[in-house]
Amino acid sequence: MIIKNKQAGERYLSIWMFINWIIIGGCIVLGALIFLDVLADARLAESQILTDRLGDCLSKDFTLEKFNSDEFDIYSRCGLNRATIEDSNFYYINVTLQETESGKAIKQILGGKGTFEVMCNYQFSNQKREENFAKCGRDNLIVEDEQTKIKYTFSIVSASNQL
Amino acid sequence: MEFKNKKSQSDILSGVTIFIILNVLFFSLMLLFISQVGNTDNFLEKKEVRRLALTIDQMKPGTELVMDVGELCRAAIKNNFGENLVTADYTLGILTVKTSDNKGNSFRFFSQLEIGDILFDSNKCLLTIKT
Numbered sequence: 474m475i476i477k478n479k480q481a482g483e484r485y486l487s488i489w490m491f492i493n494w495i496i497i498g499g500c501i502v503l504g505a506l507i508f509l510d511v512l513a514d515a516r517l518a519e520s521q522i523l524t525d526r527l528g529d530c531l532s533k534d535f536t537l538e539k540f541n542s543d544e545f546d547i548y549s550r551c552g553l554n555r556a557t558i559e560d561s562n563f564y565y566i567n568v569t570l571q572e573t574e575s576g577k578a579i580k581q582i583l584g585g586k587g588t589f590e591v592m593c594n595y596q597f598s599n600q601k602r603e604e605n606f607a608k609c610g611r612d613n614l615i616v617e618d619e620q621t622k623i624k625y626t627f628s629i630v631s632a633s634n635q636l
Numbered sequence: 637m638e639f640k641n642k643k644s645q646s647d648i649l650s651g652v653t654i655f656i657i658l659n660v661l662f663f664s665l666m667l668l669f670i671s672q673v674g675n676t677d678n679f680l681e682k683k684e685v686r687r688l689a690l691t692i693d694q695m696k697p698g699t700e701l702v703m704d705v706g707e708l709c710r711a712a713i714k715n716n717f718g719e720n721l722v723t724a725d726y727t728l729g730i731l732t733v734k735t736s737d738n739k740g741n742s743f744r745f746f747s748q749l750e751i752g753d754i755l756f757d758s759n760k761c762l763l764t765i766k767t
Contacts, residue, residue, distance in 0.1 A: 490655070494662050501666050505673050513679075515686045515743075522693045523746060529696070552697045552767070554748045557729035561744055635744055 516608035519633040524610035527551055527568060527629050535616045537625065540570065540580065547582050558585050565589035565607065565632040573615055573624040589632040607634035677711050681741035684708055685733040688722065688763070689745040692731070692754075695767040702764050709761040711735040722756045722763055724749070 530551035531540075539545060547568065548555040558564045565585035571578045586607075593609035596602055614627040673679070684707065695701060708721050715736035723732045726749050734740030747767055755764045 494658075498662070498666060502669065505670050509674060509679060513682050513686060515690055518690055519693065522690060526693065548748070552748050553746050554729040556727060557744055557746045561728075563744060564746060 514636065516633045516635060517602075517610070519635060520608050520610035520631050522610075523564065523566065523631040523633065524612050524629050526553070527566065527631065528612050528614050528627065531568065531627055531629075532614055532616045534619060535625075536619050536621075537570075537579070537623070538620065547584070561635075562586050563633060563635040565593070565630075567628075567630040569628040571626050571628070573626045579625070585632075586634075589634065590630070593630055593632050607632040677715065677735050678738075678741070680707060680711055681733045681735055685731055685741045685743040688733070688765075689731045689743040692745045692749070692765055692767065693747050695747070695765065697767050700764065700766045702762050704761065705756075705763050706761050708733065708735055709758075718758075720756055720758070722754065724754045726751050726753070 527547075531547075547553070547566075548558070558566065563586070565587065566583070567590060568582040569578060570580045589607040589609070592603070592606040593611070596606060596609055597611065602608065609630060609632040611628070611630045614629070615624055616627060617624050684705065688703070688705075691701070691703070705721065712718070712721055712735045717734070717736050719734070721734060723734075724730065725732075729745050729747070729749075730742050731745055731754070732740045732742045749767065753766045756762075757764065
């Protein structure tokens, strides 16, 4: 009984208590750092902005003739930096134009890191976001040719993996 | 026997007291860490460079925007850093924010900008962006 009483005070300050504190402290530090990293993750916002940007500039004053011509450059048309999109390995763009009524594909423009296409398709088809994948945005826009008044659909997919 | 019991009781009491003090100290330190971790210069730079780059990319061509970057200026003054806080590499599309002599935080923007489109006014602590 006496021996037990003597050990009672030490019970609160045993090595296990300190190990316990270290584990709790480690979890709190790790949790805070992960939380801040998540806060600083701008990939989804960036992919949405890129999608909106492409949609805005492509739908403005749209004519099939201009879009189909050899001189058409999506980077200068949308005010995008070619070097950033093509060489940084952080971005991907995929613009497909098709006739709205028939669904016939007319032209496709691809840019950036092609492997992001697989990541985007996987996330879109499974309707979930994978943490280690590039984040993707997509939009479908119906535009009218200013000259012929025929309706076309733009399918835009863009991705960002800039952390 | 009574003496021994009193001793053991005081042992328990002092053990509990030290345990409580250490616990309070530990959780106070943890709270202090959590409150400070988001206020570090590194995190501020990281947050601001993303905010600025995303703002640039959201701006429609032909827009001019003046932004208050007072938070960055206050951090730079605290660190005695007097150089340009916001710089850009227009060819590669890289924006860099620095509030001290460290390498700063960089983030890419995909808009095509020309030299001089991003101007930092250190006196008024304002950033002018033209797209």
